[in-house]
Amino acid sequence: MDSEIKRLLKVATGNDQLELTIFQNAVQKNLKNYHASPTKKAKNDLDAARDSLKTKKEEMMKKYLKPEPEKRAPSFPSLRSVLIHLENTGFKISKSKLYRDRDKGMIRVNPDNSVLETEVRAYASTLERKEGDIGDLNDMHAQKTAKEVESLELKVKKQQFDFDREQGKYLPRKDFEAELAARAVIFETGLKHLFNTRVGEWIALVGGKPDKAPDLLQLLHNSLETELSNYATTSTFQVMFEEE
DSSP, X not given: OOHHHHHHHHHOOHHHHHHHHHHHHHHHHHHHHHHHSOOHHHHHHHHHHHHHHHHHHHHHHHHHSOOOOOOOOOEESSHHHHHHHHHHTTBOOOHHHHHHHHHHTSSOOOTTSOEEHHHXXXXXXXXXXXXXXXXXXXXXXHHHHHHHHHHHHHHHHHHHXXXXXXXXXXXXXXXXXXXXXXXXXXXXXXXXXXXXXHHHHHHHHTTOOGGGHHHHXXXXXHHHHHHHHHHHHOSOOOOOOOOO
């Protein structure tokens, strides 16, 4: 990953950080697409992704980073040195393939024949590795980059969650449980009022004895309190469906 992009990801906030990551991933994705199918459209998409990343990076450099004395970006002195590096670090590559891919625009060479390290790393992500050749600097870099991306994705998710919570899309667990408890009290009060006002009607409906109303009410209240107690103390409910 470009050292300047790393610095920007550390200091940028909100959408800037997210957009820079998206542009960086777009370059990698379009480079792989072009490698798999080197069409004119794929090449145009790759160039557009590179230009977008460059524009976004320059914009954020002005916004977040103080200008520093201009210094040469890390690079390889020639395409041949790139070939040697890729071979030594375990990539399946040949001179003819590398030069063909240069001609296709899959790896850019500067006017002085040097090649930026960022170009080499992006190009290397499209190549296969030789079996058994692990633990070199590129592998370590890839692992570190993967962890950084994973950490960034988690950070973006947390920021999105915090934003949604501020917008009222989420309710804290303690507030949710308090709301349920309040609703349960209202539910209980309503049912008891219903029992008290209609108990006589229910007794008459079944031809019972009105003088037994207090006993019936007590039975109804006890049953209600038992069910409400189960509702308040049971964290998991089992529901069974029977076919008719």
